Amino acid sequence: MFLEKLKQWSQKVLVGLIVAFLLSMTFPSQVFAANVLQKPIIELTNAEFSRPSQANSYYPANVPPTHIHLGVPTQYQGQVARPGNVFVTFISIKVNDIPQGNLTRCSSGYFDSNTFPNTTPQEFKNVLDSLDLLVSGCR
Numbered sequence: 001m002f003l004e005k006l007k008q009w010s011q012k013v014l015v016g017l018i019v020a021f022l023l024s025m026t027f028p029s030q031v032f033a034a035n036v037l038q039k040p041i042i043e044l045t046n047a048e049f050s051r052p053s054q055a056n057s058y059y060p061a062n063v064p065p066t067h068i069h070l071g072v073p074t075q076y077q078g079q080v081a082r083p084g085n086v087f088v089t090f091i092s093i094k095v096n097d098i099p100q101g102n103l104t105r106c107s108s109g110y111f112d113s114n115t116f117p118n119t120t121p122q123e124f125k126n127v128l129d130s131l132d133l134l135v136s137g138c139r
Contacts, residue, residue, distance in 0.1 A: 037076065037109040038085045039131060044072070047127055052086050059127055065097045068124050088133060095119045106138035 045051055050061040055073040069092040074080065076087035091103040091111050100117035113134040116125060128134055 037087045037089065038081050039072075039088055039133075040085050042084065043131065044070075044086070047131055055086075057086075059124070066095045066121065068093060068128070091128065091133070093117050093120050093124065095121075103134075104138065106135060108135070108139070110135040112136070112138050 041052055044057055045061075048059060048061055049068075049070065050056075050058045050063065052070075052072040055071060057070045057072045059068040059070075070088055071090040071092075072086035072088055074086055076089060081087055088111075090105065093100040093102075093116065095117075100119050101115075103111040103113075104115040105111050111128070111133050113125070113129070113136050125134075
């Protein structure tokens with residue numbers, strides 16, 4: 001009787017551990033994601049993005065018809081960015097004033113470089129890569 005109860009209990013514990021592991025992989029820590037997403041404003045402006053205003057920043061800074069649009073709020077998922085930083089919550093590409101699409105944001109906070117629209121200029125890929133915002137494929 002005792003061994004049977006122990007076996008049932010251990011099976012429940014094992015199932016609980018597996019579920020907890022799967023949930024942690026599916027919904028990673030928001031603290032980790034928020035830390036990854038933060039970028040210093042000076043780093044963005046040094047890369048020739050416009051100074052963030054009303055949670056937006058653009059590359060090139062003069063916002064020509066073909067540009068990158070970043071979502072850069074100072075608050076994200078209930079957290080406030082460190083002083084002088086913003087969160088990068090989305091990356092959108094516009095070519096000749098026509099939206100081409102957004103890059104997929106991974107659960108890690110990085111953006112999937114495999115999701116650039118086909119019309120994205122190489123210069124845009126390079127500048128975003130230099131800011132350490134990209135990974136090749138979400139995991």
